[in-house]
Amino acid sequence: MTIKWVVLVTLLFMIFLEGVVCFGNCPAECSCGLDDRGRLQTICNKGNMRKFPERQIDTDVEVIRITGRGNTFTIGSLFTSFTKLEILQITDSNVPAIGQHSFWGVQSLRMIDLARNNITTITDDNFRGQDGLHELDLSGNKIHRMASGVFFHLKDLRRLNLADNSIEELVSRTFYMLSKLKYLDLSGNSLNDLPPDVFKDITELRELKCRRCNLKKINPQVYNLLQHLSVLDLGDNELKYLEKDEFHDLRRLKQIRIDGNQLSVVIDNLFVRQKNLELLDLSRNRLAKVTNGAFNNLTNLTHLDLSYNKLVRLVNVSVEPLKSLQHLNISGNMQMDLIDIKYTFQSLQDLRSLFVAEMGPLPMELLVPFRQLKALNLSGNHLDNALLLILKPVDSLELLDLSRNQLNGVNAAIASKLRRIKDVILTKNPLICDVCHLGSLISVMPSVEWPTIPECFLPESLRGASVMDINVNALDGCMEFFHDEGHDAASTSHNFLERSLLIGNLNVLAFVCGLIFVMFAAIILISFVYYSRHRARYYTHEEKRGEAGEKSLDILTIKGNEISFKFPMDDRVCTIDELVPPSPPPPPRCKPPITKE
Numbered sequence: 317m318t319i320k321w322v323v324l325v326t327l328l329f330m331i332f333l334e335g336v337v338c339f340g341n342c343p344a345e346c347s348c349g350l351d352d353r354g355r356l357q358t359i360c361n362k363g364n365m366r367k368f369p370e371r372q373i374d375t376d377v378e379v380i381r382i383t384g385r386g387n388t389f390t391i392g393s394l395f396t397s398f399t400k401l402e403i404l405q406i407t408d409s410n411v412p413a414i415g416q417h418s419f420w421g422v423q424s425l426r427m428i429d430l431a432r433n434n435i436t437t438i439t440d441d442n443f444r445g446q447d448g449l450h451e452l453d454l455s456g457n458k459i460h461r462m463a464s465g466v467f468f469h470l471k472d473l474r475r476l477n478l479a480d481n482s483i484e485e486l487v488s489r490t491f492y493m494l495s496k497l498k499y500l501d502l503s504g505n506s507l508n509d510l511p512p513d514v515f516k517d518i519t520e521l522r523e524l525k526c527r528r529c530n531l532k533k534i535n536p537q538v539y540n541l542l543q544h545l546s547v548l549d550l551g552d553n554e555l556k557y558l559e560k561d562e563f564h565d566l567r568r569l570k571q572i573r574i575d576g577n578q579l580s581v582v583i584d585n586l587f588v589r590q591k592n593l594e595l596l597d598l599s600r601n602r603l604a605k606v607t608n609g610a611f612n613n614l615t616n617l618t619h620l621d622l623s624y625n626k627l628v629r630l631v632n633v634s635v636e637p638l639k640s641l642q643h644l645n646i647s648g649n650m651q652m653d654l655i656d657i658k659y660t661f662q663s664l665q666d667l668r669s670l671f672v673a674e675m676g677p678l679p680m681e682l683l684v685p686f687r688q689l690k691a692l693n694l695s696g697n698h699l700d701n702a703l704l705l706i707l708k709p710v711d712s713l714e715l716l717d718l719s720r721n722q723l724n725g726v727n728a729a730i731a732s733k734l735r736r737i738k739d740v741i742l743t744k745n746p747l748i749c750d751v752c753h754l755g756s757l758i759s760v761m762p763s764v765e766w767p768t769i770p771e772c773f774l775p776e777s778l779r780g781a782s783v784m785d786i787n788v789n790a791l792d793g794c795m796e797f798f799h800d801e802g803h804d805a806a807s808t809s810h811n812f813l814e815r816s817l818l819i820g821n822l823n824v825l826a827f828v829c830g831l832i833f834v835m836f837a838a839i840i841l842i843s844f845v846y847y848s849r850h851r852a853r854y855y856t857h858e859e860k861r862g863e864a865g866e867k868s869l870d871i872l873t874i875k876g877n878e879i880s881f882k883f884p885m886d887d888r889v890c891t892i893d894e895l896v897p898p899s900p901p902p903p904p905r906c907k908p909p910i911t912k913e
């Protein structure tokens with residue numbers, strides 16, 4: 317009996333709830349319900365709407381989100397009946413203008429997001445009556461001019477996003493009355509300058525972004541006015557140098573991004589007052605030098621990005637103050653002396669993540685100081701099988717990027733090491749899927765959960781096959797495709813590997829190879845004839861090599877049952893496949909992978 321009653325009451329209650337929630341209107345192309353904070357919402361994300369469906373939307377609605385692509389409509393005083401509306405989002409809808417007094421009377425609005433529309437001008441009467449608004453997003457429009465005081469109705473505004481418009485100048489008092497503003501994004505407007513006057517009205521600002529603003533210099537007065545800043549993002553501008561006391565007034569900074577500028581040096585004591593700084597991004601500049609005292613007082617810094625600069629060294633004295641550093645990125649400093657860097661790394665033993673992608677040759681003992689390392693990026697380093705031994709000291713990795721190297725196999729010891737790592741990236745390596753190169757890896761694959769699964773490069777019949785799908789028992793024992801004696805074949809074979817993958821059409825390459833082969837044959841013939849005319853001489857292999865310098869003429873030699881070839885040093889255009897004769901080599905003699913433990 318009681319159970320029946322419980323069921324009945326529950327059913328009735330649910331019907332009642334449904335009535336409350338769903339009896340209101342809902343436009344046909346939208347969905348309506350409650351959001352995660354229990355507010356009544358209408359979401360229209362199908363796109364291609366020609367009209368804002370104000371009549372079909374429940375007047376009690378609290379959240380309206382119109383986000384589909386390809387809408388085209390205008391807005392105006394459509395919202396007056398939605399007296400409970402808190403969030404209005406209309407994005408990607410080609411809205412051409414906001415309209416006068418559009419939000420008049422909608423006292424409850426807290427957030428208006430009109431990103432990625434076609435708005436060209438804004439005026440102060442667009443926002444009349446919105447003194448309770450907290451957030452306004454107008455990014456990705458075509459606004460080119462904003463008059464003084466254009467936002468003066470928005471007395472309680474905290475966040476303003478004007479990124480990716482066509483604003484070329486900030487007129488004085490643009491932000492008049494926005495004294496509560498905490499977040500301002502001006503990125504992607506060619507402003508050329510940040511006039512201090514403009515910031516007089518927004519001195520409570522915590523976060524200022526002006527990436528891609530064509531800035532060459534920041535007037536120190538701006539910083540003087542913005543003493544509460546904790547995040548400053550001036551990436552992708554044209555800053556050439558930073559004054560000794562550039563950031564003197566910004567004592568509360570936690571993050572500075574000045575990546576993608578034209579800085580050539582970080583001078584001594586630049587950040588001495590930024591004791592709270594946690595993140596410093598100086599990547600993609602022209603830094604040739606970090607002075608000994610550059611990072612003085614940065615004891616709270618956890619993230620340092622110096623990647624893609626022209627640094628030749630990073631000395632231990634510079635990094636000494638960085639007691640809290642956990643994430644270091646020095647990728648892409650191709651001239652950097654990594655032999656010397658072991659002294660620097662000695663003082664950074666607590667690093668959690670180290671990015672050393674796209675560098676010069678890596679010394680074998682590079683990772684010795686880092687027993688705690690969790691993330692390691694070695695992408696694009698010409699690493700071959702033997703150099704994988706570099707991983708020996710690190711034991712607690714969770715992320716390892718080995719992509720874009722010269723690996724064609726891994727031995728059993730490395731395979732079992734990789735198996736314990738949560739995420740290993742091995743893409744863009746010339747992996748050879750046979751038992752002796754990848755057998756050990758293929759057999760541990762069922763127990764890994766890497767997001768990206770490596771693919772075979774050779775043999776050609778397996779190219780592109782996922783290593784996960786391969787049955788070890790069906791594989792060839794050992795193929796000797798490639799015995800590369802060229803000194804830095806890594807770089808070039810790497811390049812043409814990528815190119816051949818890109819082009820996909822190997823016929824062109826085959827033709828070029830043929831041509832080069834014929835040219836070399838001709839050169840041999842001519843030089844032979846030339847020399848034999850002048851003086852009868854007998855060449856040994858060594859002499860010939862000595863005379864021709866790096867340019868060896870041996871392209872293919874067959875020793876015993878191994879085929880090997882050398883690249884002509886300056887003309888490496890051929891892919892591995894084209895140089896291997898079409899008929900399969902004599903029965904393979906299994907050789908262990910080159911890696912040794």
Ligand SMILES: *[C@@H]1O[C@H](CO)[C@@H](O)[C@H](O)[C@H]1NC(C)=O
Pocket residue numbers: 410412434436
């Ligand atoms: C955006 O506005 C411009 C001029 O204001 C107009 O020429 C263009 O057609 C508009 N684009 C769309 C998709 O409505």
Ligand SMILES: *[C@@H]1O[C@H](CO)[C@@H](O)[C@H](O)[C@H]1NC(C)=O
Pocket residue numbers: 588589590591612613
């Ligand atoms: C920064 O460090 C220096 C010593 O290098 C010290 O004298 C100075 O007081 C520190 N500055 C600040 C603002 O903490």
Ligand SMILES: *[C@@H]1O[C@H](CO)[C@@H](O)[C@H](O)[C@H]1NC(C)=O
Pocket residue numbers: 591592616
């Ligand atoms: C540095 O970080 C610690 C812990 O994250 C924090 O308590 C401290 O206030 C920060 N600032 C300075 C100046 O040490």
Ligand SMILES: *[C@@H]1O[C@H](CO)[C@@H](O)[C@H](O)[C@H]1NC(C)=O
Pocket residue numbers: 599600621623624643644645669671
């Ligand atoms: C440098 O490494 C960090 C991870 O530590 C990464 O978030 C950042 O994007 C890298 N920088 C560049 C320019 O790739």
Ligand SMILES: *[C@@H]1O[C@H](CO)[C@@H](O)[C@H](O)[C@H]1NC(C)=O
Pocket residue numbers: 632633636659663
């Ligand atoms: C820095 O490295 C040098 C060797 O280049 C060493 O002699 C010196 O003791 C190291 N200094 C610190 C503070 O670790």
Ligand SMILES: *[C@@H]1O[C@H](CO)[C@@H](O)[C@H](O)[C@H]1NC(C)=O
Pocket residue numbers: 647671673674693694695717
């Ligand atoms: C490793 O570094 C390369 C080059 O900077 C980058 O493209 C790649 O995304 C990085 N890998 C990871 C996992 O972040």
